[in-house]
Amino acid sequence: MTQQAHKPQRTAAGKGTTGRQGDPAGAEERAPKHETLRTELLALIDDGLAPHAPLPSERELMQRYGVSRMTVRRAMERLTQENRVYRVQGAGTFVADPSTISKTLYLTSFSEDIRSRRMKPASRLLVLERAEADLACARDLFLAPGSPVVHLERLRLADGEPMCLENVWLPEALVPGLVEEGDPQSLYGRLERAGAAPEQADQMIRATVLGPREAELLSVPAQFPALHVERVTRDIRGRAVERAVSLYRADRYDYRLTITREPHP
Template sequence: MDEAYTYALLMVRSVEGERSLKHVQIREYVRELIRNESPGAAAPSERELVQKFSVARATVRQALDTLVSEGLLVRIPGRGTFVARPRRTPSPVLGFSEEMARRGMQASSETLLLGREKAGPTIARALCLEEGAAVVHWRRLRRGAGVPICIEDVYLDETILPGLLDRVTPTSLYAELERRKLRPSWVDDTFRADVANIEEATLLGLSVGVPVLRRQRKSVAGDRFVEVCRSVYRADRYALHLQLGPS
């Protein structure tokens, strides 16, 4: 048994409620293994970890996904998984209302759906839950200065947000998460171009087939995945702003 593996076991045993989670054991093993490695160094492959821990590939992938989301690892298609470069100071994590305020617009929302659902495989994996676990699904039409800007489908881990469905619908998700000391400390956003379907076009006041921008967000507070959000934005009302520089 090597030193990193022993350290991983001790880390897991010291975290209440995580002793039986195999993906946590793998995550902490890899975290310790790469602690002093230089950026670009190869991380253990999924195959190696499957063999070492005698688990399913999905369990290993879940552990590595967390480290990728934390910015410790980076995946390069066709090559493998490597130690990432240290992150630079990130931009602040903003909710829709805060983002609209920065653009000089008053935000408003219309709840289209709010209820409890069973997590499908994609949502369960993103939130590190078992498939079929209870999640809160909150679907809203978001407006800026009274104009429809986007449709949001938010999925939340109900176990860390008890009573959310028993109180008046909050006007701001991030304000509610902050009240519970679960405001996201960082997020992982993926954007892609697409076209509006019939339902989206109707809600956003567009013609079917008009270009839209889709975003998928995973949010983390501390070491907990708290939110998965799927949004579709009007391309004529929303622009993505990035600041890039030398690596």
């Protein structure tokens, strides 16, 4: 459903209200102010702001909607998490391009990334097997070499288009019976039900090119640029629960980070 942008109505105290038809005058009091502002900004974006168009500055939003700086920042943080906007240090906040799936510092699944872009995620299971942990897998999962693991290879799609080729290894002791169950659909959901909900991950990202098999699966030419991402995921107790090696199409994925210059002594 398309949302319409509304200008806030000013009260004597200078505070904004949503002024939506059919809502009682104090409707904004029933929702946190940052959520009300987030809804207004989504309506502004959906009303026709082009990808990479700048959003009003924090000061402008404070004045326009009669809210505090903290309210503006919380609303922007939510929109950033949802991949609707992105920030450029020193330049401002901009509308995200819906054709690009941006990863942030938050630990999210592929399906969550795709849904945040209002696209439909899907997976094609290529491999689901028991295996023995090789040296890399044993190192990352803190297992003895040769320990039983479950290996999945999945082609990840958005609106039917291949986006990512993903290989995952899990300690079999965490997911007994997974091979017999078949495609888990939501791997993070399966880990959560096993008491090993993903909480934190270390990732290494580098540029690469695709070989013939990977390129064919991802529907691009051989030697096409890609992002090679290795991830080790831990649960709330600090246990390593997943090792993943993924290849993302570089034309559809990017990583956005906010970095701060370290003070000099």
